[in-house]
Amino acid sequence: MNIKYVLKKRPFGIPEADIWERQTEPIPQISEGEVLIKHHYISLDPAMRGWMNEGKSYIEPVNLGDVMRAGTVGIVEASKHPNIKVGEFITGWGGVQNYTVTNGKGWHKIDAKLAPLPMYLGVLGMTGMTAYFGILEVGKISTGDIVLVSGAAGAVGSVVGQIAKLKGCTVIGIAGGQEKCRYLTETLGFDAALDYKSDSFVNDLKQACPKGIDVFFDNVGGEILDLALTKLRRHARVVICGAISQYNTKTRIKGPGNYLSLLVNRATMQGMVVFDFADKYLEAAQHMAGWIQSGQLKSEETIIEGIDNFHNSFLKLFSGDKQGKLLLKVV
Amino acid sequence: MNIKYVLKKRPFGIPEADIWERQTEPIPQISEGEVLIKHHYISLDPAMRGWMNEGKSYIEPVNLGDVMRAGTVGIVEASKHPNIKVGEFITGWGGVQNYTVTNGKGWHKIDAKLAPLPMYLGVLGMTGMTAYFGILEVGKISTGDIVLVSGAAGAVGSVVGQIAKLKGCTVIGIAGGQEKCRYLTETLGFDAALDYKSDSFVNDLKQACPKGIDVFFDNVGGEILDLALTKLRRHARVVICGAISQYNTKTRIKGPGNYLSLLVNRATMQGMVVFDFADKYLEAAQHMAGWIQSGQLKSEETIIEGIDNFHNSFLKLFSGDKQGKLLLKVV
Structure with a gap:
C-alpha cells in the first residue's frame, strides 16, 4: 500500500495538520519505460514551507490535490526501464509518500556502499x-x-x-x-x-x-x-x-x-x-565526499520513523527541536 | 569678509535652521605653500544629511563647531603655492563658506573654458x-x-x-x-x-x-x-x-x-x-565630457543665489522642489 500526503489547502501561518489529506492506494503498477521506487528516506526542509504558498517563486508551488513535494532516496522495486535495474538506489523528488512511479527523468542513481543513504539527502544532497x-x-x-x-x-x-x-x-x-x-x-x-x-x-x-x-x-x-x-x-x-x-x-x-x-x-x-549550480553538483559532491572521508566534514541527522509522523516532524524545522538534517525514515 | 555656516548641533529629523551658526570673519591670510580660494558655487547633496549625524559611516561626520562639509568650485585669489596660480579655477571640499585657505591637498584644478563651472560639481563632479x-x-x-x-x-x-x-x-x-x-x-x-x-x-x-x-x-x-x-x-x-x-x-x-x-x-x-572609484574618475570624466559635447548627455541644475539661502535651499533636496543638481551660487 502507498500512503501519501496530499496538500488539501494552503496554510496560513504555522501549518496545521488539516492542510494535509492522508491518502492510501494500492502500490502503483509500472508501464514500459518506467520504474517503481520504494522510498527509504524523505527529506524535510524549510523550503517546503514556501512551496505550500500560492504564487510565483523560484519553483512552481505545489498544487492543491498534489502529493507534497520532497526529496527522497529509495530503492528500485520494479523496472521496465532499460537503464535502471531492480535493487539500485535512486534519489529524486519522490514526495511525501512511500512509492513513486517514474520514467527516471530528474532522478539519479546513488551508491549506497559509498555513504549512508541519509547523507544523500543531507551533506551529499x-x-x-x-x-x-x-x-x-x-x-x-x-x-x-x-x-x-x-x-x-x-x-x-x-x-x-x-x-x-x-x-x-x-x-x-x-x-x-x-x-x-x-x-x-x-x-x-x-x-x-x-x-x-x-x-x-x-x-x-x-x-x-x-x-x-x-x-x-x-x-x-x-x-x-x-x-x-x-x-x-x-x-x-x-x-x-x-x-x-x-x-x-x-x-x-x-x-x-x-x-x-x-x-x-x-x-x-x-x-x-x-x-542554479546544477551543472557543478558533481564536482561539489566529490569535494564534499573527500572531506567526509578525511573526517574534516561531519554530518548530523535527526531521523524520525514513520510516514505518519510527517506533519509533526516537519514542524520541528520551525521549533528548532532537531539538529542537523531532518529526515523521515519510511521503510 | 568670509561668511561660514558651522554645525552647532546635530539635527533630529528634518534639519531646523537653528542647527547652524552663521559666522563671519575677515578674509583669511595665507602662509607659504597655501592658496586662498574664493568659492563660486557650493554643491548641495543629500549625502550631507548623513554627515550631520554622529557615528560611524563611510566618512567622518562633521564635528560640531566645524564648517559644514560641501563640495565647491572657485577661483584662486591669492597664492604662495608653487603650482597653483592666481586666477586658476579649482574644486574640492571647500565647505559652506565663501573662502577657503588650503595647501592644495585634495583639490584639483578645472578648466572653466571646457565646461561651465556648475557642471564640475554636477555631471563632471x-x-x-x-x-x-x-x-x-x-x-x-x-x-x-x-x-x-x-x-x-x-x-x-x-x-x-x-x-x-x-x-x-x-x-x-x-x-x-x-x-x-x-x-x-x-x-x-x-x-x-x-x-x-x-x-x-x-x-x-x-x-x-x-x-x-x-x-x-x-x-x-x-x-x-x-x-x-x-x-x-x-x-x-x-x-x-x-x-x-x-x-x-x-x-x-x-x-x-x-x-x-x-x-x-x-x-x-x-x-x-x-x-571607491577615485582611481578611475579621470577616465569617467572623459567619457562624460564626450557625451555632453555630442549632446547625448544633458545636465540640468537648479542654482540658488546667496550663501544665506543655504539652509532653505538644502531643504529642497528633501521636498523635491528642484530639478537636477542643486547648487548655491555664492559669488
Missing part, C-alpha cells in the same frame, strides 16, 4: 550543495575572512560553517540553545557559537566579532539579519539562503531596517537558489 | 561619478536591460538614466510630479516616467515594466525600494546609492520587507560609495 555553493560562490570566502552563520546547527548552516573552517576562515555560529552551541564549538570546530535565545545575545555577538564580519550566511532572517547587518566590514557579503523566522508570518515579512549598512560598507546582499 | 560607476560597475548594465531609477529627476538619477539609455537599455524613471516626468521622457529621452505621488503609481509601475526589471538604481529607499523589489527579474541588480526618503526619519529606518525577492530571483543588492 541539496542541503550540502546549498551550503557548498552558497558559501564558496555567493559568499566568496577566502582565508582569514570572519564568517557569521545563522541557523548554524541546521542542515545547511552546520555544513557552511565547516566548509568555511576548512577554507581558513574564523567562523561564528548562531543557534538556539546551549546544547546546539556546544555541538558547534566542540564537535564541529566553530570558533564561537552564540545562543540567540540568551538575554545577552546582542552583547555576545558584539564580543564575538569585535572587528565585524566579512560574510553573513543567513538562513533565518528577521531580527538576526538586521543585527548582523550592523556588523558588516567593508565589502562584506550577505548570503540570503533562507529566512526561516519569517516563513510562517501572518503579517508582512520584516525587512532589514539596517540595510543602509550595505551602502556605508559597500557590501552586497545576494539571494541564492541551489538549482 | 561627484554626482556624475556616482551615476557613472553606480550604473556601469555596480548595476553592470548591458544592452537590452530594463532599468528602473528612483529619484530620476535628481542630480544622480537623471544622469544614471541617460547613461543607461546610451548603453541601449530601456529606462523607466520614478519622480515626483507630472512636470518632472515630462522632463524625463521629453528632454532626457527616458522610455517612461512614473509619478510616485499619483494614486495610480503602483499600477503605473506594473504597466510600465510587465516583464520586470534587470536593474533598480535606488536613491530613495522606503516604499519605493520595497515595491521595486517585487519587480526583479532573475539575476537582477539593486544598486543602493541613497535613501533620501529615510534620511530625516525620527524612527527606525524602514527595511525592505520584500527582500526575499533577492532569493527567489537570485538577485543582488549592493551598496556603493563613489570614493
